[in-house]
Amino acid sequence: MADRQQPLQARDKLAFLLSLVPWLMDHDGAKVAEAAEHFGMTPAQIREAVELIAVSGVPGETDAYQHGDLFDIDWDAFEERDEIVLTNLVAIDDSPRFSAREAAALIAGLQYLSALPENADRAAIASLMGKLSRGASATPSQVGVEGAATTGAVDTGAGRRALAPDPLASTLALIRESVERGVQLELDYQNSQGQRERRRVDPLRIESIDADWYLRGWCHLREAIRTFRLDRISNAIITEQPIEHRASDSDVRLPDVLFAPSPDDLEVTIEVVPSAMPLLSDFIPDGATSTGHDGRIRTTLRVSHYHGLKRLIASMAGVATVVAPPSARAAVEAWAREGAARYR
């Protein structure tokens, strides 16, 4: 779990205590390690929580937290065998509801993932969203995310209409099938320098950022882990060649960041309007200095090739301008000029 090592805030700890008690009631004699694994916590976090639960309770009739007003555990089992046995229960019978925002986050997350092959059964997803709404303490707040259409029809509220399957959903389904059958994927890929090559890939993981989807896999042509944008893939097929690298292999290490900087990267200086800075944050190296110039920000961009740079800058006309080096300015100018020339 990604958040295993994170320190918990007080609200997280409370949510955890309220969640742990019902689980312990259903798992009498559970080991500390088992609880840690299930909740994605460290054994130390579990022990700390159990010790707190064991001395907590209600003021009771005497307002003095008498023995019977408190939870209790079998201390010998806990201290000697790392086993959690609740011997007295108070106040809590069941798991808590989701808050409106918690339910809304999960519902919007499910919508976003509707292109995944796992989500192909729309009726099942609708029923799952319904359960989240009923399991919330108030009406989930209004956050929505568009997902890709996987099936032939989408209910827009104004009646059902036919939609062609989304290319994204088809590619995702093919990738999953290749992993399920344990065979390599073969595809045409347009790399960031515009060259098209036939590649054979062992799929390792699907990643996404907003509307952009990526496949990370072992590329047999490059003999290394590579990242492929799904919308640059065409003519993908499933081969008969068995997969050689899996995400669970010990020698396969997926870097955490999608866009790892390379020593061959080129640095260019640009000026950009402040409101557009977030759009470029993936390309701005850590520690780059930014200074103001006439209401614009001057900063450094790191790009692998001018091929990508000229496209990026041409899609931000009037918003971002390359200042230096001259070769980068010339590449952008030529690109835009050739584009404009098509209309004469």
Added chain:
Amino acid sequence: MPSSPGPAASATASRVPVEERLFSLVLALLATESGLTKNEILSTVQGYRQRFRAGGDNTNLERQFERDKDDIRDLGVPLETIDSPGDAGNNQMLRYRIPRGAYELPKDVTFTSGETTLLNLAAMVWREGSLSGESRRALLKLRSLGVAAEEPVLGYAPRVRLRDAAFEPLSSALEKHLIVRFPYLKPGEERAREREVIPLALVQYQGRWHLSAEETAPSGSDGDGARKTFLLRRIVGPVVLGKAAPARPGDHAGAALASLDAVWERGVAEVQVVTDSDAATRLTNRRGTERLAASVDAGAPGRAEERLRLHFVDLNILADELAGFGPEVLVIGPPELRGAVISRLERTAHDHG
């Protein structure tokens, strides 16, 4: 003093951890049928009672209790107040409780291991930004039910970003049902204009966050104002939260997505792309793209081109994207899109000349 090993023993300890105080508050309010008054809570509940001064000034402790109430309500714990009969409106006699039925997850809400797997993925979507705490806590509650997730066939690492500065204040206004004001810059306009709206929903469509909102009716008129969709990226200044907004029940997120879908359906552009170029691959892989002709006269010998029909929501955003493809794309129509792409390309060439 009782001889229990419980908190009574540590009653003299100067500091009770926050989570212990909050946990004790929830337990005490769940256990009471008739409710507890604020004074009863402060004088008896673990974490408060250690700092309670009988007959003295408890202002700080009362403030602490107010903050704690907000914290536990934020977690979805329904904290109820009951007016004392015959003494309605008297704050000191107000009784607090957590009704069990509204606190506990309904019995019929259960999840299969397949559903648990999907919900784990759904929570992972919000790894960064203001919804990450919400999804982390939602997962703890889900795990409370004890259902183990299935190991997915293929690993996923989905992520939705909340980079627009306006997201957080708008989401908080939605939560609290407040009217908001913000400066909005429409494309083609020189200056941002101040808008005042009732927020209805925040939706991400094709990678961009939109606010669906109702314009506040001009004073003196009654009836509802017009529904508008605002692109968060075009909110160019601070979002100011205002007074309480009138209730607007309904599935606004669903309606906003459906109306964006309808706009997308109507918005049609025709372009010519260089075969096998980056533009051809990426535009063909866009949802809804149709290939109208596999090969058309490119006007240049040795160059193959094809014609595509695309759908779009916002002409200016599509023009930005198409301008990025430079000479790989020729816009056939509509004329406004063609003009917008030409002026972008000329601007870029000029700025770099």
